[in-house]
Amino acid sequence: MDAYFHERNSLIDQDLALRRDRVKVKTSTPSELLADGIVRGVRAKEAYSVWHPGGEPAYYGDDNTPHIFPGMEFLTARDIILKTKLFNILLKMPKGALLHAHLDATVNARTLLKLALGHPNLHVRTSRNLSFTNLTSTIPEFRPFVTSPSSSFGLTDENYAPGEWVSIHRARESFHERLGGPAGFDKWFIDSLMINPSEAYEKYNTTSKIWRKFRSTFEVSSELIRYAPIFRGYLHEFLKSSVEDGISYIEARINFHYKFMFGQDGLENIPHREWLVALKQVVEEFRRSLKEQSREDEFIGIKIIYTTLRHAPPEELEWYIEDCIQLKQEFPDLIVGFDLVGHEDTLKPLIDYIDPLTRFKERQNELGIDIPFVFHAGETTGDGTKADMNLYDAILLGTKRIGHGFSLYKHPKLMSICRERGIAIEACPISNEILRLTSSMPMHPLPALLNQGVPIALCSDDPAVFGNMGLTFDYFQVLVASETTGLLTLGQIARDSIQYSLLQSAEKERALELWERRWSKFIETIVHGHHNQDALRN
Numbered sequence: 001m002d003a004y005f006h007e008r009n010s011l012i013d014q015d016l017a018l019r020r021d022r023v024k025v026k027t028s029t030p031s032e033l034l035a036d037g038i039v040r041g042v043r044a045k046e047a048y049s050v051w052h053p054g055g056e057p058a059y060y061g062d063d064n065t066p067h068i069f070p071g072m073e074f075l076t077a078r079d080i081i082l083k084t085k086l087f088n089i090l091l092k093m094p095k096g097a098l099l100h101a102h103l104d105a106t107v108n109a110r111t112l113l114k115l116a117l118g119h120p121n122l123h124v125r126t127s128r129n130l131s132f133t134n135l136t137s138t139i140p141e142f143r144p145f146v147t148s149p150s151s152s153f154g155l156t157d158e159n160y161a162p163g164e165w166v167s168i169h170r171a172r173e174s175f176h177e178r179l180g181g182p183a184g185f186d187k188w189f190i191d192s193l194m195i196n197p198s199e200a201y202e203k204y205n206t207t208s209k210i211w212r213k214f215r216s217t218f219e220v221s222s223e224l225i226r227y228a229p230i231f232r233g234y235l236h237e238f239l240k241s242s243v244e245d246g247i248s249y250i251e252a253r254i255n256f257h258y259k260f261m262f263g264q265d266g267l268e269n270i271p272h273r274e275w276l277v278a279l280k281q282v283v284e285e286f287r288r289s290l291k292e293q294s295r296e297d298e299f300i301g302i303k304i305i306y307t308t309l310r311h312a313p314p315e316e317l318e319w320y321i322e323d324c325i326q327l328k329q330e331f332p333d334l335i336v337g338f339d340l341v342g343h344e345d346t347l348k349p350l351i352d353y354i355d356p357l358t359r360f361k362e363r364q365n366e367l368g369i370d371i372p373f374v375f376h377a378g379e380t381t382g383d384g385t386k387a388d389m390n391l392y393d394a395i396l397l398g399t400k401r402i403g404h405g406f407s408l409y410k411h412p413k414l415m416s417i418c419r420e421r422g423i424a425i426e427a428c429p430i431s432n433e434i435l436r437l438t439s440s441m442p443m444h445p446l447p448a449l450l451n452q453g454v455p456i457a458l459c460s461d462d463p464a465v466f467g468n469m470g471l472t473f474d475y476f477q478v479l480v481a482s483e484t485t486g487l488l489t490l491g492q493i494a495r496d497s498i499q500y501s502l503l504q505s506a507e508k509e510r511a512l513e514l515w516e517r518r519w520s521k522f523i524e525t526i527v528h529g530h531h532n533q534d535a536l537r538n
């Protein structure tokens with residue numbers, strides 16, 4: 001038997017040898033190994049006490065809740081997750097960098113509502129008068145006006161003429177009691193910005209169906225955020241909530257598809273450069289407030305990946321490329337990448353843009369600037385489809401990282417290229433599940449990538465839409481869905497998020513150093529917390 005076990009261990013070792021957390025495990029401190037063991041213990045216990053279908057329903061009293069298991073559908077599991085010990089441990093983990101998030105979906109919808117209500121110039125309209133039957137299928141449109149063109153009727157009034165603007169306060173206060181009054185307005189507002197479980201898992205339970213609802217959330221949010229006074233407050237909230245979750249550095253994708261933002265005067269005339277000026281100011285204020293609390297080491301900064309939509313005709317892309325170059329020249333430290341976004345299964349593949357993208361590289365060489373590609377690719381269940389083939393083009397075009405790379409695990413050669421060239425995957429597990437690429441975490445291909453040694457950064461993608469604010473939820477879902485993955489794996493993923501960021505080397509070194517310090521402290525709290533509990537029990 002000894003010989004058998006020897007052979008077994010050796011086979012396991014060989015199979016898992018490529019994993020990036022393996023290397024680290026060999027140099028782990030005793031505290032790290034202990035903390036990893038403690039966390040595995042908590043996971044095993046809660047797999048039974050919280051999730052086991054035959055176990056005592058510790059946190060849910062409803063036997064009809066579908067599919068109770070660790071890594072189950074996030075939107076149904078969210079309330080259960082919040083109460084677990086495991087989640088509360090992870091809340092305190094230093095997360096490193098958030099490398100994949102679309103700015104217009106990063107602030108909690110209720111907070112955005114508060115921001116919106118703070119600006120009485122904001123007006124709202126709908127394409128029909130709201131009623132009980134059409135409420136969920138009608139989305140609000142927003143626009144600021146200095147002189148109110150206000151309709152004399154509210155949105156739910158039978159005399160409301162569709163398309164007329166109503167000030168946001170009036171719309172809220174006059175919201176018909178039958179539709180819930182002002183609280184009903186708030187709910188309608190928030191519902192228009194989020195995907196709920198019945199939408200994801202029943203009404204729109206396929207990728208193409210849920211993308212319809214997903215797209216409509218951006219129609220609403222982009223109008224609110226494209227109002228300069230809201231934009232500032234919004235950015236502040238994004239930074240604040242990220243740092244609270246233990247994220248110390250962000251590379252956000254800003255969608256520059258719209259050429260102008262609305263100003264305080266209600267005119268749509270604020271160009272992209274002023275968006276970045278505002279961003280810089282908000283960041284400075286935020287840094288100052290952290291410094292006052294002696295917390296400046298918790299925040300390295302935020303940089304921007306320039307994005308536009310992948311439906312523009314290739315000629316139109318030229319405008320955005322020139323715009324991106326100009327912004328890079330004016331804000332060299334802020335603009336760190338370029339990407340094309342939108343539903344890959346239905347919009348244009350990268351190959352359609354091969355001309356402008358190649359010229360973009362040439363222009364950068366001529367000008368002596370560097371704006372790396374950080375492409376979305378392979379966010380699909382397809383194999384050999386246009387969206388899947390984006391992986392080949394992203395790599396050939398020299399992408400620094402891959403956004404999603406959901407279908408990458410089907411391509412052995414591409415995986416080894418990613419491993420060897422250090423092309424990290426920005427994995428967005430909760431996003432993938434809600435957008436129906438996978439029905440649950442145990443079916444997500446992430447373990448295949450980890451086992452192949454592909455560098456991974458976990459990302460939240462569109463947390464305001466999915467409700468996975470911060471990174472704790474994504475870390476949680478990954479941790480409960482694989483026995484191989486442990487706390488040390490999560491640590492390696494967090495470390496890699498900084499390693500594969502687009503920070504310059506000195507900045508990166510400092511970020512890594514600060515992270516390691518916080519990580520050691522985090523490990524000590526787990527170990528001590530555990531000792532204390534033992535002491536209490538004895």
Ligand SMILES: O=c1[nH]cnc2c1ncn2[C@@H]1O[C@H](CO)[C@@H](O)[C@H]1O
Nearest residue numbers: 102104218255341342343376461462
């Ligand atoms: O997961 C995603 N894949 C591709 N595009 C996305 C994803 N999430 C958001 N967007 C796109 O980004 C824009 C907002 O900045 C939206 O147009 C949305 O479609």
